[in-house]
Amino acid sequence: MSPLRRSQLLKGTTELLVLSVLEEDALHGYEIAQRIRDAATGLALSEGALYPALHRLEGRGALSATWGPGQAGPRRRYYRLSDDGRRQLAESRAEWDRFVADVGAVSRTAEDASRG
Amino acid sequence: MSPLRRSQLLKGTTELLVLSVLEEDALHGYEIAQRIRDAATGLALSEGALYPALHRLEGRGALSATWGPGQAGPRRRYYRLSDDGRRQLAESRAEWDRFVADVGAVSRTAEDASRG
DNA sequence: CGTGAGTACCTCGCATAGCGAGGTACCGAA
DNA sequence: TTCGGTACCTCGCTATGCGAGGTACTCACG
8 A cells, every 4th residue: 555545635636627627618527527537547536526526616606507408318417617616716726736836845855855 | 715725635645745854864753844844834734644644654664763862852753764665755756746747637728728 | 849831742533525336317229 | 128328416434634632851930
């Protein structure tokens, strides 16, 4: 068992991921997961994480949702980014960038020192 | 309450952070936390996260620990990276870099598309 | 001497959130 | 009619960060 399990790293970024793929179009849940998988094969967002995240974001006012008919199958729930959601996305991106910079600062200064 | 809370992002990276600062020298717990805070002011690792992480890493064989006398105060527990710990650190760094690249791939392709 | 502050370690209960498994339902093809 | 794919949802489990609390040692102050 090595450190840095994917499922732990994912905590906190799921919402950024969801908001990001909704930036361009309104999508339904399954499609959101597929887009994320297509863009980054290493990120396999499970349904047990996706749907609760969608509900959280909707409850927070970042997303609005409407039911629509299914193509060949059950009805779909389409999610659309609200104005507030766009603001939250920008904030999340900024916070993520800061966090990555911070972790890099710790991780890489040590690496450089041990290498130099 | 905006998404991407620091405490959630931190999940999974605490061990990378700890292993990183131990790459150069053996340090005791308090000092580990201080080094991390010095390298990145945004990362305030709490003691309630630090000590359990140290014990996990020791149990996993990534760290070896020895008691030493305190300067002016209680005795200290010094942690040193084992060979296996060095291997785990390299793995963790690689896994972190992959993860950051994956999140960036999702987050930034959408951003570019919406901007273009 | 007693008190308080600083250092250093540790643990406990709580909250958050991902994961896998399970369940419902609808549709078209074999 | 059954099977497989789509699409949604929930539940219990697990991992782990956080704040609060506790112990213990040392030194300075009055």
